[in-house]
Amino acid sequence: MKFFVLCLIIKLICSQCPIINWSESENVDLFEKYSTKWISQNLPSSTIAYSSYYATLKTPAQNIVFYFCNTKQPDINDVANPTYVEIGNLNSLAVTDMQALGFLERLDINLYSKLKVVSPISKVFIPCLQKLVEDKSIKETAETSDTIDLLLGSKNSLSLPEIKSIQFKENLLAFNTPLSRSEIGFLIISTLFPQVKGLETFSNISKQYNCIALAGKSVENGGMNKEPLKNVVWSEMVNGTWTSPDFEYNKVLMKDIGMNLVTLESGISNSSFSELLYKTDVIVDVTNQISGIAEFLKIALDNPDTKNKPAVTVMTGFTLKLDKLLNTEGGGSAYENTGYSRPDFMLIDFQKEIFPNWNPNYLHSIYVRNLSPGDTPIHRTSADCSQSLPTLTCPAIVVPKGLNDDSTSGNKNSETLKGGIGFATIAGIIIAILIVAGIVAGYLFRRRSNAATKNIPIENGGQGKFVKMDGGNEEIPLKTIRK
């Protein structure tokens, strides 16, 4: 115990094995002594089982047996194809599933010192990691002389022989809600690194997420004068046709802000998609190249047949360009690294854009923002490394009576309104997020000031606005779709 305490004090992730003189017969509970046993919150409770010196994680994607260094690899018979991973002494990691980076960051940024190889390196979008890439502390390819203790990702994309690997992405994708996907990521990384506070970090995120989602629930339960939920289409143009990637997951995310995700058949044509547009309140478009949707909308919205179309809110995919060294054709987005480790920020970002009155005090935006004519992309670089994420605390939510009974949501200070309140009133007062002092308004968003939210008046409506996933690398000629 002292060993890890010391490590934490000096803010280093220690790498020597803390177990010096282990004997199986003594039956010492090493997880109790050196780690934290995970208590599942959004995963089936049978997912992880502990013995004194190893833990068995079963997910639909992979069975992993984590055993402590200086013990012995256990012999597991009742689990199919287990991957054995030694923990407590991991010094060097390779990562090819880029989502893993966000979990390392959020658990302890010092874990970056373990990263030796990250591939593809052009898909690193976290400023402090970019710094390490620039410093050449992280390489794109491993040489045969390199020792890599563990790969988070797929072996095929890295030419290393016989390396232990955790199918990180597959493990995430085996779960279909923002909180369960986030939980499995935190569970895996914090089991690998016993000294990080994984369970506590995730519990805080989960609490925060549920707290933000409470407002969405009030809509779902008829808070808006029993109005039906607004429709959102989450789209991506692939090879000229439209799909809705990761539908189940995004459906939950949208529901948790009080929106209904519309089913989109895979590979629908431009004309079917444009019909759908006019029955839709919000589009979240994650097409990598923004010009695709901009061009499409120009055509669709200029169509004289669609005179009485609703105002459409569009969030378009945003290709994050970093700097000349790192950017490659095709771009990418911060979401690729950190979207699953920050479900709370995802939710609050969408809430801010779709229901701006609910949370007027939240001024940040990580993943989505209004897309205004002439907006230029926000490029994040290693220079943004010194800034930290804004701290979210549970908002003091005011919700209709009966909706704030959930004691786990932490909104103890909320007032309870009497029933029968209209949406307009609720919308005006529903959320105030307290942002803890000392936070840097500018983290990731410094250049946001010149890209402030602007509503674009689309004909026949005026309340429509264009919003894009943060980080685009193209200027979008949206002026052309204004009348």
Ligand SMILES: *[C@@H]1O[C@H](CO)[C@@H](O)[C@H](O)[C@H]1NC(C)=O
């Ligand atoms: C290791 O444990 C054994 C049995 O408990 C004990 O006899 C031995 O002295 C220990 N060695 C060290 C270095 O602690």
Ligand SMILES: *[C@@H]1O[C@H](CO)[C@@H](O)[C@H](O)[C@H]1NC(C)=O
């Ligand atoms: C979790 O939240 C509590 C209460 O806000 C805070 O004191 C604690 O430091 C947080 N823990 C982590 C690991 O973020």
Ligand SMILES: *[C@@H]1O[C@H](CO)[C@@H](O)[C@H](O)[C@H]1NC(C)=O
């Ligand atoms: C799109 O087209 C390219 C080139 O023809 C092809 O390699 C790729 O697999 C296609 N993608 C999908 C999702 O069909």
Ligand SMILES: *[C@@H]1O[C@H](CO)[C@@H](O)[C@H](O)[C@H]1NC(C)=O
């Ligand atoms: C759909 O529209 C986009 C943008 O105008 C275009 O790039 C794409 O080729 C179109 N798809 C088809 C199948 O015509």
